[in-house]
Amino acid sequence: MRAEPRSPPCTGVRGLWQRPLSPAPPAGLTVRAKGRSRTTLLIIITTYMLLHLNTVFGAKSYRSLALNPIQRPEMYIIGTQPLCSQLTGLSPGQRKLCQLYQDHMVYIGEGAKTGIKECQYQFRQRRWNCSTVDTTSVFGRVIHIGSRETAFTYAISAAGVVNAVSRACREGELSTCGCSRAARPKDLPRDWLWGGCGDNVNYGYRFSREFVDAREREKNHPRGSLDQARTLMNLQNNEAGRMAVYNLANVACKCHGVSGSCSLKTCWLQLADFRRVGEFLKEKYDSAAAMRINRRGKLELVNNRFNPPTPDDLAYIDPSPDYCLRNETTGSMGTQGRLCNKTSEGMDGCELMCCGRGYDQFKTYKHERCHCKFHWCCYVKCKRCTSLVDQFVCK
């Protein structure tokens, strides 16, 4: 095992990790597919890869296939790559990358799934809760609309991929990367050692950029068209998601020395908890920039009183559909049947959640841990309490 045991990050070292990104892709990561025939593209575009990947990669058969190459020795024989041809939803460029980096595929799938779960957590109290009518892909038809919500799903999925690949490198799961080789932060105290095995955020970032963006770069829409606007929007949001993981990664340290004396510290680069990435991107969602395409084929602000988005920011081109009512065309699920909070004045409050339609009241039993006692040493024992609580459900 190359992985270092993790320990809580030391205080006083936050913000040390602020190295500019290197623009060059990692060696060997230069496969780019040029334009494909329009019809092929149209078929492929209809479902966005990550979201599609989630269904593909979710399959048990695929996982075991990927994780047990011994059972499938032909996986490693060049030219016979059953895995990549079996995966539907990959663009031509992604298929090539899949053949070159087969061992990465399971982490791409896992990363996208982590992103989706985080999306559902962050939006659990919103009208749009990150799931939709269409069950063939997780986000369904709602992502055909270039809305603020779509921007978030692209960003968080791309972030999930960076996260998973960076960690897989550290854990020694991938043949083309290992521990982070990030330079020692300048302001790390001199007597602290730099060199524990860190998450390879650099590699994760660059690989994800090649792979996730490949499908957007293959498109060749007319300049200034709505399709081009959508491509640019996707690229912006993918990048914002990756940057979030990159910038939130920080220095973590571990103490050594006689019985906790901490006379020696070893430090390394560590990914932030993915929940923090989700929270950060949720703030970016709240401040996302409304954009439109100009004739030169660039996105510009709809309202130029605001600052233009930086690469860290989310951007969208369409207004959000109505999430109150179920609508098969837009893919909105509506809020009927959603739980709401009678006393809250926020988005989870019954007034806003139910869009003024009112709510039904139920009584339900709630089970909780209670009367917890600390026992020497060292465990906590709790009782299980049941109480009758009110629940409110949108009409």
Ligand SMILES: *[C@@H]1O[C@H](CO)[C@@H](O)[C@H](O)[C@H]1NC(C)=O
């Ligand atoms: C569904 O949404 C579309 C687009 O906003 C709208 O034109 C249509 O009237 C809606 N349908 C229903 C049944 O609400």
Ligand SMILES: *[C@@H]1O[C@H](CO)[C@@H](O)[C@H](O)[C@H]1NC(C)=O
């Ligand atoms: C989202 O809301 C719908 C009802 O509008 C519900 O069926 C679904 O389970 C919810 N999804 C999550 C992840 O909470």
Ligand SMILES: *[C@@H]1O[C@H](CO)[C@@H](O)[C@H](O)[C@H]1NC(C)=O
């Ligand atoms: C409902 O909202 C109130 C006010 O925001 C909050 O104090 C309370 O904990 C919420 N109840 C539930 C069950 O989430």
